[in-house]
Amino acid sequence: MTTKNDLEIGFDEFDELVRPAPAVVDFDEVAEASLSRRSFLGGGAAFGATAFVMGSTTLSATSAMAAHHGHEHSRLAFEMVKANTLDAVTVSEGYQAQVVVSWGDPLWSNAPELDMSTGGTGASQEMAFGDHCDGMSFFSHNDKDILVVNNEYTNSKTLLANREGGVPTTADDIRKSKAAHGVSVVEIEQKEGKWSVVKDSMYNRRITADTEMSITGPARGHKLMQTAADPKGEIAKGTWNNCGNGQTPWGTYLTCEENFNGYFSASDADYKISPELGRYGVNIKDRGYKWAMADDRFDLVKNPNEPNRFGYIVEIDPTNPNSMPKKRTALGRFKHENAEVTIAANGHVIVYLGDDERGEFLYRFVSKGKYTAGGDHSELLSEGTLFVAKFNENNTGEWLALTPETTGMTEAEIAIHTRMAASKVGATTMDRPEWVAANPNKVEAYCCLTNNKNRGVKTNAGGDETPAVGPNPRVKNNFGQIVRWKPMNEDHTAQSFNWDLFVMAGNPAVYDDAYAGSKNINQDNMFNSPDGLKFDSKGLLWIQTDGNYSNKDGFAGQGNNQMLVADTETGEIRRFLVGPKECEITGATWSADRKTMFIGVQHPGERGNSHWPAGGDSLPRSSVVAITRNDGAVIG
Numbered sequence: 075m076t077t078k079n080d081l082e083i084g085f086d087e088f089d090e091l092v093r094p095a096p097a098v099v100d101f102d103e104v105a106e107a108s109l110s111r112r113s114f115l116g117g118g119a120a121f122g123a124t125a126f127v128m129g130s131t132t133l134s135a136t137s138a139m140a141a142h143h144g145h146e147h148s149r150l151a152f153e154m155v156k157a158n159t160l161d162a163v164t165v166s167e168g169y170q171a172q173v174v175v176s177w178g179d180p181l182w183s184n185a186p187e188l189d190m191s192t193g194g195t196g197a198s199q200e201m202a203f204g205d206h207c208d209g210m211s212f213f214s215h216n217d218k219d220i221l222v223v224n225n226e227y228t229n230s231k232t233l234l235a236n237r238e239g240g241v242p243t244t245a246d247d248i249r250k251s252k253a254a255h256g257v258s259v260v261e262i263e264q265k266e267g268k269w270s271v272v273k274d275s276m277y278n279r280r281i282t283a284d285t286e287m288s289i290t291g292p293a294r295g296h297k298l299m300q301t302a303a304d305p306k307g308e309i310a311k312g313t314w315n316n317c318g319n320g321q322t323p324w325g326t327y328l329t330c331e332e333n334f335n336g337y338f339s340a341s342d343a344d345y346k347i348s349p350e351l352g353r354y355g356v357n358i359k360d361r362g363y364k365w366a367m368a369d370d371r372f373d374l375v376k377n378p379n380e381p382n383r384f385g386y387i388v389e390i391d392p393t394n395p396n397s398m399p400k401k402r403t404a405l406g407r408f409k410h411e412n413a414e415v416t417i418a419a420n421g422h423v424i425v426y427l428g429d430d431e432r433g434e435f436l437y438r439f440v441s442k443g444k445y446t447a448g449g450d451h452s453e454l455l456s457e458g459t460l461f462v463a464k465f466n467e468n469n470t471g472e473w474l475a476l477t478p479e480t481t482g483m484t485e486a487e488i489a490i491h492t493r494m495a496a497s498k499v500g501a502t503t504m505d506r507p508e509w510v511a512a513n514p515n516k517v518e519a520y521c522c523l524t525n526n527k528n529r530g531v532k533t534n535a536g537g538d539e540t541p542a543v544g545p546n547p548r549v550k551n552n553f554g555q556i557v558r559w560k561p562m563n564e565d566h567t568a569q570s571f572n573w574d575l576f577v578m579a580g581n582p583a584v585y586d587d588a589y590a591g592s593k594n595i596n597q598d599n600m601f602n603s604p605d606g607l608k609f610d611s612k613g614l615l616w617i618q619t620d621g622n623y624s625n626k627d628g629f630a631g632q633g634n635n636q637m638l639v640a641d642t643e644t645g646e647i648r649r650f651l652v653g654p655k656e657c658e659i660t661g662a663t664w665s666a667d668r669k670t671m672f673i674g675v676q677h678p679g680e681r682g683n684s685h686w687p688a689g690g691d692s693l694p695r696s697s698v699v700a701i702t703r704n705d706g707a708v709i710g
Contacts, residue, residue, distance in 0.1 A: 085315075085333040086432065086506075089355040089535075149614065149641045154598065154648040157633030159625055161684050163675065164652040168704050171651070173687050174221075174262060174269045174672065176697040177205040181260055181271060181278040190693050192236040196249030200280060203271075205233060205254040206696045207674035209319030209412055210661040211327050215393045219665065220277050221672065222327045222392045223258045223698060224316035229677055230362065232693045241362070248368035252283035255314040257329050259392050269670065269700045279395045281329075283312035283365075286398060287388060290456045292485040293403035298382045299490070303371070310383040310401055311371065318412025318509050318606070319661070320387070320425065324451040327390045328402075330410035332430060334384035336361030340374040347374075353493050353535050354408075355431075356381050382490050387413050387427070389455060402455045405439045406476075406492035414510040414519065417445050418566040423454055426519055428507030432526045433534025435496045436463040436507045438473050440567055460488065462501040463559075465544045465573055471559060472570045474499045497536045505529055505546045505554065509607035511615065513642065517564040520576060520615065520642075522604040524554045545573060548588050552628065553579040553602045554621070555592075558642075576642060579604060583631050594645040600632055601649070608662040610710030615640040617647070618673070620658035635659050637673065651701070654678045654686035654694075661698075668708045671701045 152166040163171045178188030178199070185201030188194055194202065204225025213220040230240030233254055234247055242248055261275035272278075287310045293299055299307030313331055320328035333355075340347075340358035347356060351374075358374070366372035371380050385407040391397040405413070408429040416424050421444030427437040441458040445451060461473035474480065474496075476488050481495045488495045505526035512519045523546060528534075530542040530549035542549045545557040555578040562568040579602050580591025591600065603621025610616065617638045622629045637651040637659045653659045653675050660674035678684040679694030686694055703709055 085336060085361070088336055088361045089333075089431065148646060149612075149644075150639055150646060150648045152639075152648070152650060155636075155650060155652055156598075157600075157631060157636070157649065158652050159623075159633050159655065160652070161655045161678075161686050161689075163654060163686075163699055165701060166650050169709075170702055170704060172268060172700045172702075174698045174700050175203050175223075175258075175260060175271050176687065176695040177203060177207075177225075177254070178695065179203045179271060181258070181273060181280070183273045188693075188695075190235070193233045193693070194250065196246045196253055199250045199253040200282070202280075203260065204256055204258045204280065204282075205229070206676050207258075207698055208317050208660045208676060209330065210663050210672060210674060210698065211319060211321040212663040212665055212672060213325065213327075213392050214666045215277075215325075218275070218277065219262050219264075220392050221260050221262050221663075221698065222319075222390065223260070223661070223674070224319055224329055225254060225256050225258055226317055226332070226676065227315055228254045229680055229694075231682065232679075232695070235693060242364045242367065245368040248363075248365055251363055252312070252314070252365065252369075253280065255316070256280065256282040256285065257313070257316055257327075257390065259390075259395070264665075264670070267702070277392065277395055279392075281313065281390065281399060283314045285313065286311055287313065288398050288400045289383070289403060290400050290453070291402055291404035291489060293382075293407075293489040296486040296490065298379055298486070301371075301377050301379050301383075303377075312384075313388050313399070314384070316388075317410065317430070320413030320415050321663075322389075322415050322423075322451070323417060323445060324454075325391070325393065327392050328413040328415070328425075329388045329390060330413055331385050331388065332409045332411065334409075335381065337363050337365050338372050338374055338381050339364075339366045341366065342375045345375055350491050350494065351381055353491075354381065354385065355535070382407075385409065387425075387455070403489040404456055404458055404460065406437055406460050406488075407490055408434065408437075408492050411507065412509045414512050416512040416519075416566055419564070420567060421445055422567050423458075424512075424566040425455070426510035426512065426521070428504075428510055428521055429493070430506050430508055430524075431535070432506055432528045433503040433532075433538060433540045434493065434507065435501045436504055436510075436521060437461065437492075437496075438463070460492070462496040462499060463504075464500065465502045465557075467544050469573055470570065471502075471573050474501060493536060497538050502544060503534050503538050503540045503546070505551050508605045511607040511609050512566075513613060513615075514609055514611065515613040517566060518558060518560045519566075520556055520558045520607060522554065522556055522607050522617070523551075524603045524605050525621065526551045545575060547575075548578075552622070553581070553589060553591065554604050555579060556604055556607070556617070576645070577604075577640070577647065581628055581630070581632065584628050589628065594647055597631065599638065599647050599649055601636060601638060602629060602632055605658065606637075606660055606662060610664065611668060612710065613642070614710070615642050616650075616662050616710075618659040618662065620660070623656060637662075655684040656680045657684070657686070657696075664710050668710055669702060669706060671709045673699055673701065675699055
């Protein structure tokens with residue numbers, strides 16, 4: 075049963091609390107094999123011959139030593155930052171970090187500054203930058219610079235600083251909470267080397283849990299999408315828990331709805347949750363937001379279909395503040411992390427998509443139409459085929475099409491109940507697929523598998539087994555790994571691919587088995603729970619973490635969450651940035667001239683132990699940070 079303190083636990087813990095997966099007890103032999111350090115590093119059956127074949131990216135002893143000491147041939151031309159637990163953003167020497175915008179900053183001149191004693195009001199939040207910044211993209215339009223940023227969720231004890239325990243008690247508390255979610259579109263400008271918000275810009279916009287959105291694709295108008303307020307099932311209201319993002323070559327922004335389930339509840343304690351909603355973690359108790367207290371949309375008894383309208387990719391045109399966002403149901407419904415867009419050689423649009431829950435799946439969307447420079451792409455993401463990944467133990471894999479023929483479901487049912495469709499075709503259960511990044515200079519892609527304490531212990535929510543094999547080789551995986559795949563014939567639309575593990579995070583200062591990590595992890599660059607992932611124009615891979623920052627036991631010496639840079643050709647990894655206390659590092663985008671990198675610092679002080687960025691006794695505030703080089707050179 076949930077309690078008034080549910081907002082203090084993570085979304086994954088909430089899912090397990092309200093919907094524990096059945097235990098699995100027949101993986102003992104797999105567990106014993108997977109924890110063999112000799113097999114892991116030496117090419118034995120458990121790892122070297124199957125799951126852990128890094129090929130050219132495995133650092134030899136010589137190259138690893140050279141990378142460790144900053145050899146002149148390294149492409150990572152910066153001094154590695156040491157792990158730390160400071161309440162600050164620490165960047166590499168020769169770089170500087172500046173806060174651009176924080177939760178509660180007004181976007182219009184007639185809006186008040188954030189009231190630190192109360193966290194503001196519903197009205198003030200609707201005119202201000204949202205909370206918990208995550209995925210983001212930079213756009214240049216008509217000589218204007220526009221930053222679009224996801225606002226994933228909230229820290230109730232700061233948002234509702236005037237409520238005991240951060241528990242909402244009034245309708246205005248709910249209004250403020252809904253307004254703090256969604257997406258912030260802001261024009262920014264750089265003056266004398268400093269970036270700031272342009273107040274009153276025509277492009278400034280808040281897209282929240284109350285913004286109307288067009289439902290497109292196979293699910294549009296389906297009976298499962300119909301509600302009393304929207305009997306045609308064509309216009310959904312709102313977006314929330316927006317995690318990662320994507321950016322299209324035709325100039326639009328993709329925001330990704332992740333843990334949408336934790337906002338619904340039932341006014342009847344005996345209400346029966348359907349198996350379909352249960353697969354997505356919808357329960358009679360919410361995570362503590364209590365939105366149903368002021369909005370009947372979130373009461374399952376009154377609106378049983380409302381949850382079916384969330385868990386999608388939403389396309390937004392940041393250059394047209396009057397445009398209606400579009401929910402792209404053809405890209406599937408699940409707990410979307412990000413949406414990595416690339417164009418295949420034959421012109422089809424490819425979108426790689428991760429479902430961020432323990433034991434869920436990795437997906438690929440292939441558009442029916444093709445991208446042509448200067449063409450009309452307004453509905454290119456409305457129609458196509460969704461695939462789910464199957465990884466074989468011999469380092470090959472294939473994309474399984476989710477169609478009426480392969481699943482026995484209609485196209486609309488596949489779009490709405492995507493997890494069930496993926497289970498039916500036998501996809502590979504993954505260790506929480508987070509961000510996907512496609513290499514701009516090669517036909518290959520990478521995905522952060524952030525962690526999975528249930529690997530080899532429990533099935534996923536649909537009853538699919540989670541054996542510790544293939545790209546998910548460690549039982550009770552608390553550290554995570556990054557998987558890489560190369561499409562056959564250098565074609566992102568190909569059915570088959572080859573895969574390996576680029577890195578397995580770990581702690582070699584504590585462990586001498588599989589939990590020590592892969593060969594390109596050492597006591598200086600170690601980390602846990604890779605989450606954000608983004609390539610820069612040079613083909614370097616930026617890795618952001620959202621993991622255990624206790625600095626104790628198995629995580630001793632790893633410090634606060636951080637951002638690292640990897641050379642995918644050599645396997646070398648260096649830490650570039652460390653965030654303040656109790657935060658995660660999120661999102662990455664660059665200015666048009668590539669001289670500024672923007673990243674997010676999300677939920678600093680989520681357990682009450684940070685006052686970043688203002689310091690003193692101020693409320694901690696999620697913020698977007700601009701990183702530049704002191705010499706003004708290109709950063710990415």
